[in-house]
Amino acid sequence: MSTTTIRLSEDLKERVARAARRAGTTSHNFILEAIAEKADEAERRADFRDEAERRHAAIVASGKTIAWSEMRRYLEDRVVGRTVARPAPRKLAR
Secondary structure, three states, rough: OOOOOOOOOOHHHHHHHHHHHHHOOHHHHHHHHHHHHHHHHHHHHHHHHHHOOOOOHHHHHOOOOOHHHHHHHHHHHOOOOOOOOOOOEEEOOO
């Protein structure tokens, strides 16, 4: 473990202390958890973007897609238990 120094305004330091007390933890632990949550969020967002890019590339490569209105109708039907045929992919509109 290493040490990193952060400078907090007095206002933020007081806010962190109050929030930590309400959460039943120390200011130090509260800050560590906040940093970890923010790092997790940034990693999830990056993973989401990467997956979206991969999926878009696959759509472009295949030249086929399904209109969102058709897919949404299909998914809504499935959610309520209806047996429905999957929508057929069509040539990507350009």
